[in-house]
Amino acid sequence: MPPLMKLTFLGTKGCIEAQTDEHRMHTSTLVTYRGSSIRIDCGEDWLGRCGETWQQALFVTHCHRDHALGLKDGVSDPVYAPPEAWGEMADWPIGDRRTIEHREPVTIGAITVESFPVQHSTSCPAVGFRISAGVVTVFYAPDVVYIQDREAALMGCKVYIGDGATIDGNFVRRQKDTGELIGHTPVRTQLTWCRKLGVPRMIVTHCGDQIVSGGADAVRKIEEYAAERDVEVQVAIDGMEVVLR
Numbered sequence: 001m002p003p004l005m006k007l008t009f010l011g012t013k014g015c016i017e018a019q020t021d022e023h024r025m026h027t028s029t030l031v032t033y034r035g036s037s038i039r040i041d042c043g044e045d046w047l048g049r050c051g052e053t054w055q056q057a058l059f060v061t062h063c064h065r066d067h068a069l070g071l072k073d074g075v076s077d078p079v080y081a082p083p084e085a086w087g088e089m090a091d092w093p094i095g096d097r098r099t100i101e102h103r104e105p106v107t108i109g110a111i112t113v114e115s116f117p118v119q120h121s122t123s124c125p126a127v128g129f130r131i132s133a134g135v136v137t138v139f140y141a142p143d144v145v146y147i148q149d150r151e152a153a154l155m156g157c158k159v160y161i162g163d164g165a166t167i168d169g170n171f172v173r174r175q176k177d178t179g180e181l182i183g184h185t186p187v188r189t190q191l192t193w194c195r196k197l198g199v200p201r202m203i204v205t206h207c208g209d210q211i212v213s214g215g216a217d218a219v220r221k222i223e224e225y226a227a228e229r230d231v232e233v234q235v236a237i238d239g240m241e242v243v244l245r
Contacts, residue, residue, distance in 0.1 A: 009241075167214075218235075
């Protein structure tokens with residue numbers, strides 16, 4: 001049997017007040033494969049706790065507090081972040097700072113990570129990560145309006161791990177001074193991306209009020225949208241493990 005990629009969803013909650021036992025901690029995910037391990041994002045809920053899991057490196061999608069503020073007191077692991085995030089984290093006591101440039105792969109042991117710019121915030125630019133290990137490739141975008149070069153980002157992915165801030169509400173708005181779109185694209189639309197580009201499965205994380213407070217009814221609504229698009233879907237909960245082959 002070939003080695004397996006494992007995803008551990010350490011936290012699955014967005015920047016909201018609501019929480020449940022299933023969605024308690026800010027979104028953070030551990031990826032392991034053949035003795036290699038990386039962690040993506042470490043938000044404010046994780047302050048003082050980023051070292052509770054073993055990882056060879058931490059990757060930051062952007063510097064909003066629910067994705068990066070857990071690193072404010074420093075961390076011993078190497079931290080990879082886009083240039084814009086390092087500007088926000090300039091005064092934080094992080095000893096091993098590494099910049100990840102768009103579309104330039106970084107290899108950590110047996111795991112390769114490639115950064116793609118995504119539209120989400122003009123004040124805090126974000127990226128998504130295309131992660132490959134063995135025969136498995138996934139794309140991880142916890143905060144997203146749209147993915148730049150979406151076809152290249154998602155092509156050949158077995159799983160898309162996307163933004164659960166809203167299931168079908170309008171959380172996208174236009175920045176007054178620049179006209180750029182900011183916010184969060186609904187799960188319903190992200191499922192359509194998967195259908196169009198042949199990604200067979202979506203895992204929803206970074207869950208907002210509609211999912212966290214909606215419980216089983218919210219999950220059923222997502223499953224209905226997924227069935228209409230012939231995409232398998234799963235809503236991540238804290239501590240959930242997914243093995244991919």
